[in-house]
Amino acid sequence: MESIAPLESLASLLQAGGKAAALTGAGMSTESGIPDFRSAGGIWDQFDPMEYAHIAAFRSDPEKVWQMLTELESIVLQARPNDGHRALAALERAGMLLGVITQNIDGLHQAGGSTTVVEFHGSGRTLVCLRCGARADAVSMRQQPRPPRCPSCQSIMKPDAVLFGEDIGADALRRANALVEACDVMLVCGTSTEVWPAAQLPQRARQRGALVYEFNLEACLPAPCVSERVLGPLGVTLPALVAEAGAT
Numbered sequence: 001m002e003s004i005a006p007l008e009s010l011a012s013l014l015q016a017g018g019k020a021a022a023l024t025g026a027g028m029s030t031e032s033g034i035p036d037f038r039s040a041g042g043i044w045d046q047f048d049p050m051e052y053a054h055i056a057a058f059r060s061d062p063e064k065v066w067q068m069l070t071e072l073e074s075i076v077l078q079a080r081p082n083d084g085h086r087a088l089a090a091l092e093r094a095g096m097l098l099g100v101i102t103q104n105i106d107g108l109h110q111a112g113g114s115t116t117v118v119e120f121h122g123s124g125r126t127l128v129c130l131r132c133g134a135r136a137d138a139v140s141m142r143q144q145p146r147p148p149r150c151p152s153c154q155s156i157m158k159p160d161a162v163l164f165g166e167d168i169g170a171d172a173l174r175r176a177n178a179l180v181e182a183c184d185v186m187l188v189c190g191t192s193t194e195v196w197p198a199a200q201l202p203q204r205a206r207q208r209g210a211l212v213y214e215f216n217l218e219a220c221l222p223a224p225c226v227s228e229r230v231l232g233p234l235g236v237t238l239p240a241l242v243a244e245a246g247a248t
C-alpha cells in the first residue's frame with residue numbers, strides 16, 4: 001500500500017486517547033457486494049429514482065415502487081459485513097471510535113459488530129407502516145406476498161429507509177452532530193459526501209479543529225476538508241489502521 005504513512009500518525013493519535021468518529025457511504029459496502037446505487041449497473045441505472053424512490057411515487061403507486069424495493073431488499077438482505085466494517089467495530093471496542101454515522105441502509109455496521117451507529121438514511125432491514133407507525137423486521141416479512149402488508153392495519157409497508165422527498169430523521173441529525181462535536185478525528189470512509197446533509201459533517205469537524213482522514217479508493221473529498229488521504233480498498237486500509245493502532 002502506498003500511503004501507509006498517514007496511518008502511523010492517525011494510530012498514534014488514537015493510542016494517545018484521541019477519539020474518532022466515522023462517516024461512511026456506499027464505498028463501505030461495495031466489498032460486501034452492494035454496488036453503489038449511483039454507479040453504472042447500480043440500482044438507479046435500472047430504476048429512475050424519481051419514478052421509483054420518491055415518497056410521492058410510493059404514496060401514489062406503492063405496488064409499482066415495490067418492484068424496485070424488492071430488488072433492493074434482495075441485494076441488502078443477502079449482504080454480509082466485510083473486513084472494513086469489522087475494523088471499525090474493532091476500533092469502537094478498543095475505545096478509539098465513538099461511533100459510526102452511515103449513509104448506508106444495509107445494516108452491515110451492526111452486523112459487523114458496531115454498536116453506536118447513526119443511520120442517516122434509515123434502514124432497509126426494517127419495514128414501517130405509514131398509516132399506523134408499526135415496524136416489522138424485513139427478513140421475517142420476506143416470505144409475505146409483495147407488497148408486504150402491515151400486521152396491525154393491513155396497509156402497505158415501506159422500508160424504514162429515507163426515500164427522496166423525505167426528511168432525515170431529527171434524532172439521526174442530533175446524534176450525528178453530537179458525534180461530530182465530540183470527535184478529535186473524523187474518518188470519512190467510502191463516500192464522496194456529495195449528498196446533503198452528510199456533506200457538511202466533515203466541514204463542521206474541520207471548522208472545530210478536528211482532523212479529517214479520507215479513506216477511499218481514490219481521492220473524492222475537496223482538499224480544504226481533508227487532513228490526510230488513505231487510498232485503497234477499505235477492506236485493506238481500515239484493518240491496517242486497526243493493526244497499527246493495536247486495536248485487535
Ligand SMILES: [Zn+2]
Pocket residue numbers: 129130131132133134150151152153154155
Ligand atoms: Zn399499520
